[in-house]
Structure formats: C-alpha cells, structure tokens
Amino acid sequence: MKSLEDILQSVGETQLRTLKKGEVLQRAAALKAPAVYVKKGLLRSFIVDTNGKEHIYMFASEGWIIGDIEAMEYDQPAQLYIDCLEDSEVILFNNKSLFSADLPKQQIEENVQLLTRRIGRLQRRVLMLMGTPATSRYKYFLEIYPELPNRIPQKMIASYLGIMPQTLSTIRKNLAKGK
Amino acid sequence: MKSLEDILQSVGETQLRTLKKGEVLQRAAALKAPAVYVKKGLLRSFIVDTNGKEHIYMFASEGWIIGDIEAMEYDQPAQLYIDCLEDSEVILFNNKSLFSADLPKQQIEENVQLLTRRIGRLQRRVLMLMGTPATSRYKYFLEIYPELPNRIPQKMIASYLGIMPQTLSTIRKNLAKGK
Numbered sequence: 001m002k003s004l005e006d007i008l009q010s011v012g013e014t015q016l017r018t019l020k021k022g023e024v025l026q027r028a029a030a031l032k033a034p035a036v037y038v039k040k041g042l043l044r045s046f047i048v049d050t051n052g053k054e055h056i057y058m059f060a061s062e063g064w065i066i067g068d069i070e071a072m073e074y075d076q077p078a079q080l081y082i083d084c085l086e087d088s089e090v091i092l093f094n095n096k097s098l099f100s101a102d103l104p105k106q107q108i109e110e111n112v113q114l115l116t117r118r119i120g121r122l123q124r125r126v127l128m129l130m131g132t133p134a135t136s137r138y139k140y141f142l143e144i145y146p147e148l149p150n151r152i153p154q155k156m157i158a159s160y161l162g163i164m165p166q167t168l169s170t171i172r173k174n175l176a177k178g179k
Numbered sequence: 180m181k182s183l184e185d186i187l188q189s190v191g192e193t194q195l196r197t198l199k200k201g202e203v204l205q206r207a208a209a210l211k212a213p214a215v216y217v218k219k220g221l222l223r224s225f226i227v228d229t230n231g232k233e234h235i236y237m238f239a240s241e242g243w244i245i246g247d248i249e250a251m252e253y254d255q256p257a258q259l260y261i262d263c264l265e266d267s268e269v270i271l272f273n274n275k276s277l278f279s280a281d282l283p284k285q286q287i288e289e290n291v292q293l294l295t296r297r298i299g300r301l302q303r304r305v306l307m308l309m310g311t312p313a314t315s316r317y318k319y320f321l322e323i324y325p326e327l328p329n330r331i332p333q334k335m336i337a338s339y340l341g342i343m344p345q346t347l348s349t350i351r352k353n354l355a356k357g358k
Binding site: 047049050053055057068069070071072073074079080095099101105108109112113115116117118119120121122123124125126127129130131132133162 | 226228229232234236247248249250251252253258259274278280284287288291292294295296297298299300301302303304305306308309310311312341
C-alpha cells in the first residue's frame with residue numbers, strides 16, 4: 001500500500017516547504033487555502049476572535065493533514081491561521097487530488113474513510129464543546145493526541161479545549177491524584 | 180444526474196421508514212447506527228448530558244442526511260439520539276454505499292464533495308462555539324437553515340446554538356429592531 005505522501009506526489013501538483021518554529025504558513029483572509037500534509041514537525045490552526053483572543057482549532061503532527069476545509073470547499077478566504085510549533089516539513093497540495101480518478105479504487109475508498117473519520121471526530125468535538133465536562137474533554141484529547149502533551153505548552157491545550165489554563169492545571173492535578 | 184435517493188436505491192440495502200412526529204428513530208447506546216436520508220419531514224439529532232440536559236447537534240429536513248457518523252465509522256454504540264420534529268419519511272442506508280465501486284466516478288466525486296462540505300460546516304460550527312458571539316451564530320444558522328425557523332421551536336434553536344432561550348429571544352428582538 002502506498003503512503004499518503006507517495007500518493008500526493010503521484011497525483012496533482014504539490015509543493016514541499018521547510019518551515020521554522022513560529023513561522024506562519026497561512027493567515028486569515030488568505031486566498032486559495034491549501035491542504036497541508038505534515039511530513040515532519042508540528043503545526044496548529046487557530047482563529048483570532050473579535051477580542052483578539054486565539055482559539056485553537058487543531059494540531060497536526062507527522063502524518064496528519066491540516067487546512068481550512070471550509071475555505072477550500074466554498075472557495076472563500078481562509079478563516080484559519082496556520083503556524084508551526086516546531087521546525088516542520090510540509091507538503092502543500094490540493095485536497096481534490098486525494099480523490100483523483102487516476103488513483104486505484106481501493107485508495108479512493110481509504111481516502112474517503114479519512115474524510116468520514118474526520119467528520120466523526122468533529123462530531124465528537126462539537127458535542128463535547130456543548131455538553132461535556134472539561135475533565136472528560138481533556139481525557140479525550142489525550143486519547144486522540146497521545147504524543148502531544150510533551151510537545152505543546154499547557155496554555156495551548158487549554159485553548160484547544162476551550163477552557164482557562166488554570167482550569168486545565170486543576171484538572172491535571174486531580175487526575176495525577178487519581179481523582 | 181441521478182438524485183441521492185435514486186443512488187441509494189441502486190446500491191446496497193435500504194429501508195424505507197414512515198415516522199410520526201415525536202417518534203424516536205435512534206437512542207444513545209444503540210448498535211449499528213444507520214445513515215438516514217430525509218425524504219420528507221424534519222428530524223434532529225441530540226445528546227443528553229450527565230445533568231439530563233439536551234444539546235442539539237443538527238437538524239435535517241428534506242434532502243439532508245443525518246446520523247451518528249462517529250458510531251458508524253468506529254463501529255461504536257451511538258452517542259446521538261435521533262427523533263422526528265414532524266411526521267417524516269426516511270431511508271435508512273449504509274453510508275459506505277455512497278462510495279460503492281458500482282457508482283460512476285462522477286457520482287463518487289459528488290458524494291466526496293458532500294463529505295468534504297460537511298467537514299467545512301463542522302469546522303465552522305466548532306470555531307463558532309469557541310469564539311463567535313451568539314448573534315453571529317444565529318445569523319449563520321439562518322443562512323444554513325433558512326427555512327427552519329418557522330418549523331422549529333425557539334428553544335431548540337437556542338439548544339443548537341448552545342445559548343439560553345432568553346438570550347436568543349433578546350438577539351431576535353435586537354435584529355428585528357435592525358441593531
């Protein structure tokens with residue numbers, strides 16, 4: 001089975017980019033938002049609200065795809081900023097190439113599953129933001145992103161969870177005590 | 180071009196169901212959550228949190244698909260309840276049939292676009308829950324579901340938006356005054 005990276009290089013145009021920690025790959029209002037495959041490193045996407053506060057939408061480490069799908073699909077300016085939390089190597093591509101008719105059917109089926117699973121994760125994210133206690137949200141974060149807590153400052157995890165950093169600190173202390 | 184309804188009937192097993200207003204199609208913890216195409220009527224999906232409070236995930240009127248995608252994809256028990264807000268006719272199907280190899284490529288591409296657009300909408304929903312004032316969220320709701328405000332009680336719209344019914348009432352009054 002080909003890796004996602006091989007597939008991207010076999011269909012459509014791609015662009016390899018090497019980025020430094022802190023570098024901004026995409027700003028809100030940018031046109032033609034690309035899909036971004038992470039070869040190495042760690043990126044995040046976020047919005048800045050009308051009060052200037054950042055809200056983290058997602059993190060993407062090796063093997064993940066990140067991008068502003070709403071902007072891509074509806075051909076709108078980006079809403080999301082994307083920047084690097086570590087030195088990174090990424091492949092920019094057009095998300096439609098994952099479903100190119102040149103790909104074998106089985107590969108297209110796998111790529112469809114990637115999309116469907118992303119919907120499943122987003123469903124859970126919406127439901128959690130609406131009706132789940134912060135402790136459960138943090139536990140789910142650890143399940144989805146097991147390797148990230150050592151690579152990301154606590155305040156960013158709090159921003160992803162939609163809670164105050166102090167709240168996260170209390171949750172972590174309670175979990176460490178086995179509560 | 181075939182309609183989604185025709186496609187569903189041409190691939191895989193489907194089940195036609197006629198439901199009364201108030202009828203529950205799926206309860207949390209149900210196994211083998213189906214995808215549900217709405218032929219006629221109006222359904223909603225929701226969770227009940229640990230305090231017994233309902234949070235509405237989505238509404239689906241004619242032509243929409245509703246279902247617990249996380250449960251389907253990860254073969255888990257459903258988290259979402261689905262019930263009818265009006266007398267309805269629905270087609271239950273397996274979401275994989277939208278990507279059956281028996282379908283013409285162009286049709287698969289269109290169905291992939293359905294998924295990708297759903298991700299785009301969910302992205303917006305998450306971002307709005309995190310960092311957007313309630314008035315903007317209500318305006319976006321009207322954009323996505325223009326015909327629903329006349330078919331749904333205000334308190335359900337408030338639940339979908341994640342706000343108190345009183346807050347929605349104030350927002351509506353202010354919008355009516357042109358504020």
